[in-house]
Amino acid sequence: MEQQNILKFLAIQERDYLRALAEIKAGSKQGHWMWYIFPQISGLGTSINAVQYAIEDLGHATEYLSHPVLGPRLIEISNALLSVEHKSANQIMGSPDDLKLRSSMTLFSSVQRADEVFQKVLDKYFDGKPDSRTLNLIGKS
Numbered sequence: 001m002e003q004q005n006i007l008k009f010l011a012i013q014e015r016d017y018l019r020a021l022a023e024i025k026a027g028s029k030q031g032h033w034m035w036y037i038f039p040q041i042s043g044l045g046t047s048i049n050a051v052q053y054a055i056e057d058l059g060h061a062t063e064y065l066s067h068p069v070l071g072p073r074l075i076e077i078s079n080a081l082l083s084v085e086h087k088s089a090n091q092i093m094g095s096p097d098d099l100k101l102r103s104s105m106t107l108f109s110s111v112q113r114a115d116e117v118f119q120k121v122l123d124k125y126f127d128g129k130p131d132s133r134t135l136n137l138i139g140k141s
Helices: 004-026 048-052 058-066 070-083 088-093 099-109 119-126 132-137
Strands: none
Touching: 004 058, 004 070, 058 070, 070 099, 070 119, 088 099, 088 119, 099 119, 099 132
8 A cells, every 4th residue: 555545544534533433332423434444445436535545455455454553443443343232233334334334344354364353343243244346346256
């Protein structure tokens, strides 16, 4: 991932990460931060934010997870999701952000030696089923 892309995520997360984490811990996403807190593979979304914050490929997803700030943040907020009880992904995230969450978790669970939290989110909220479009785009279908 180019340094410019890393800086883009760091800058926007500096503004919204703690708010996003608090919303997830409260079990109710309110803000408009989905694209850069739970990024997806390029080719899924067409909005300006979806394109701007898309992860280009599995190699870039690996670099994102390896980053000393971005990786731990994604793991932390994903673990916070696992702590929410008695709610579906749709109840927590709303639609279509629940679908974006599934795509993001599919992408990052596909990274070699990824933290198991991403698969656990898929297990808890999506019956363990990954997003097929994401798998197609990363060549894992």
